[in-house]
Amino acid sequence: MTQKILAADDNSLLINRLKSSLEQDGYEVTVAASGAEALELAQKNWYDLVITDAVLKGMADFELCERIREFSDVPVIILSERNKPMDKIMGFDYGADDYVSKPYNTRELKIRIRKVLKRYRKDYGNRPESDRIIVAGRLTLDKDSRTATVDHRKIDLTVKEYQLLKELASRPGKIFTRNALIFKIWGTEFSGDEKTLDVHIRRLRNKIETDPSHPQMIRTKWGVGYYFSTK
CATH class of the missing domain: 3.40.50.2300 (Response regulator)
Known part of the structure; x- marks a missing residue:
């Protein structure tokens, strides 16, 4: 390569x-x-x-x-x-x-x-596989190659999409506030519209969910933020 x-x-x-x-x-x-x-x-x-x-x-x-x-x-x-x-x-x-x-x-x-x-x-x-691979339900993330697969199907992601998905999938069930995710992914100097996060979430759902209109992996906690579900 x-x-x-x-x-x-x-x-x-x-x-x-x-x-x-x-x-x-x-x-x-x-x-x-x-x-x-x-x-x-x-x-x-x-x-x-x-x-x-x-x-x-x-x-x-x-x-x-x-x-x-x-x-x-x-x-x-x-x-x-x-x-x-x-x-x-x-x-x-x-x-x-x-x-x-x-x-x-x-x-x-x-x-x-x-x-x-x-x-x-x-x-x-030389790192153990547990440090390199994240498995969260149907999703697998390889941190070395920065690739994602769902049911063994490779998903093409942008840098920000990968970072956002990794943050959520690393801690299934944890609810991340919108501000926390923006801080983690875009940093303290982010000056854009908060809707930027929603756009990235929507794009991720379109790529990894079977039915993006009824997401099963990237879930919304209304009034709070987002979380990743393996159920």
Whole structure:
């Protein structure tokens, strides 16, 4: 399976040169020219790795890495001209898996990419199945591949749909308030309409329920919120 990389840098020449080089090695690379664009892509799509400059337009230093860590454990490699020891310490504190100084040697960077991806796969592969698989009634979630199946039928989910379903299915019977789910999935800085949650719930029901108009898995507790039922 082709491994997908998100690469973010304000320097379009540099990042597109890196994209071309990585694609020659068989990676599928998406580039972003700003912090906001990179964050939106990371929230909406699955990536095996994120490569980012420490400083991106529209964000504070290391902010992209910090924001990604709010919803994903995808490996992150920081590329930066900030090469003081304290800069590197900050990068790792914000959640980076590796820190590469600019200007970098492309061959060395590719070796680091392979090592980070290998280490990530190994760490996840060594976990017991109970840590990797969620079984809730007819639903099965694989946290490694981020896939969902209902009665052994694969369900295609967006990032937010998967996160929402995982949150609910991880604790069957627990009633989540609307605010609690919004906080868990969209974070403290969510400024959209609360109906966003209802839209995602409706889409999930259309995908996993036998009769979405009479849901048996994602249930509503009127006046409170939602819960997952295995009955």
